[in-house]
Amino acid sequence: MFSSGMSCVADFFTYETTKSVVVKSWTIGVINRAVQLLIISYFIGWVFLHEKAYQIRDTSIESSVVTKVKGFGKYSNRVMDTADYVTPPQGTSVFVIITKLIVTENQVQGFCPENQSQYKCKSNNDCKRPVPTTGGGILTGRCVNFNATFRTCEIQGWCPAEVDNVAVPVMLEAENFTLFIKNSIRFPLFNFEKGNLLPNLTTEDIQKCRFHPEKQPFCPILRLGDIVKFADQNFSSLAMTGGIIGIKIGWVCDLDHSEEHCIPRYSFNRLDSVSEKSKVSRGYNFRYAKYYKRENGTEFRTLMKAYGIRFDVLVYGNAGKFNIIPTLINTVAAFTSVGVGTVLCDIILLNFLKGADQYKAKKFEEVSEKVLQSDTATNPVYQSNQMLEGPYEEKHSTDSGAFSLGL
Numbered sequence: 001m002f003s004s005g006m007s008c009v010a011d012f013f014t015y016e017t018t019k020s021v022v023v024k025s026w027t028i029g030v031i032n033r034a035v036q037l038l039i040i041s042y043f044i045g046w047v048f049l050h051e052k053a054y055q056i057r058d059t060s061i062e063s064s065v066v067t068k069v070k071g072f073g074k075y076s077n078r079v080m081d082t083a084d085y086v087t088p089p090q091g092t093s094v095f096v097i098i099t100k101l102i103v104t105e106n107q108v109q110g111f112c113p114e115n116q117s118q119y120k121c122k123s124n125n126d127c128k129r130p131v132p133t134t135g136g137g138i139l140t141g142r143c144v145n146f147n148a149t150f151r152t153c154e155i156q157g158w159c160p161a162e163v164d165n166v167a168v169p170v171m172l173e174a175e176n177f178t179l180f181i182k183n184s185i186r187f188p189l190f191n192f193e194k195g196n197l198l199p200n201l202t203t204e205d206i207q208k209c210r211f212h213p214e215k216q217p218f219c220p221i222l223r224l225g226d227i228v229k230f231a232d233q234n235f236s237s238l239a240m241t242g243g244i245i246g247i248k249i250g251w252v253c254d255l256d257h258s259e260e261h262c263i264p265r266y267s268f269n270r271l272d273s274v275s276e277k278s279k280v281s282r283g284y285n286f287r288y289a290k291y292y293k294r295e296n297g298t299e300f301r302t303l304m305k306a307y308g309i310r311f312d313v314l315v316y317g318n319a320g321k322f323n324i325i326p327t328l329i330n331t332v333a334a335f336t337s338v339g340v341g342t343v344l345c346d347i348i349l350l351n352f353l354k355g356a357d358q359y360k361a362k363k364f365e366e367v368s369e370k371v372l373q374s375d376t377a378t379n380p381v382y383q384s385n386q387m388l389e390g391p392y393e394e395k396h397s398t399d400s401g402a403f404s405l406g407l
Helices: 002-012 026-050 171-175 203-208 224-230 235-241 325-340 341-349 356-362 369-378 380-386
Strands: 055-058 062-070 073-075 076-082 094-113 137-145 153-157 178-187 192-195 220-221 243-254 263-268 285-293 299-322 395-396 403-406
Touching: 026 224, 026 285, 026 325, 026 341, 055 325, 062 299, 073 171, 076 224, 076 403, 094 137, 094 171, 094 192, 094 235, 171 224, 178 224, 178 243, 178 299, 220 224, 224 299, 235 243, 285 403, 325 341, 341 356
Parallel strands: 243 299
Antiparallel strands: 055 299, 062 178, 073 076, 094 153, 094 299, 137 153, 178 192, 178 220, 243 263, 285 299, 395 403
């Protein structure tokens, strides 16, 4: 029992090596070295230098955005400030600059004729339709006089009904409004925090600077007309129909370098470019109302259909820092991948080059039991070992198929 256990231990602590065949061929040698060079170049150039695979990365960026718009415009003989044309007023990362308004004043709850052409009628039967999702209210089922020319279906709701197909001016002064963006980010994995107000930025710089991607790329003050221009849009047409502009702030940081190298990158594009080409619903608009009460307690409102430019401030990014674990994993992967060259060369040698049969004969050696006994009987080393004390064993490895001889 003890000898059997010792035999297993002895078998475990053995070493086997594969048989190597040296092929002196320019063709296969060039292919082998070329494949190895490509694999090494890929791992060094792309995996390690470009993708920085030696780093551990944090993509769960935490961000906060505060915005503030400044500027005055004139619309319908009224001077408009930020309280008039910015909504919502909280200075969030998504806000709208109103550039055009269709105003319907003094609306009260009651009954009135619909003013849209699809609600024209000749009798009450034309007005017995399902409750519509469009129009100014709920159909009553009666056909009434809109004016002396034609009749329309009567509605119950806020009257008079809105007329939203009238031509109104655009507040073009909005092109010169300025937008201040304060952005703070944090990478929790590295406990790293930073903001877009860089340390070398002074109060005087903020008052005078205007963002430009080349001249002043870190200025947090952006002119609205420039933002629309950087997004390859025309401000006049965008203010007329409304639209959505994305302001993207990218934080891609290599924390192996100093903190000052972690800087924001701004980019701009139109987010609703698909709706721009639509014939059904172009641009961006919404409705809101202001409510009042008369002295007798009657409620009335002013309805406004607003066209404007919506700005979405989007923050994204990731940070990387050296870590030994991804470095070892990718280093081992690189050395392992170099062996692909050997596999490719073996396939070519065994199947496509002249002398493939000779290579197979050298690479693969079949040893039968009779041949092995014949070789060992005529081997002087084997004969001399028979004179030694103890029996001479012939062992067969289960790992690689190689034979090992020993006492």
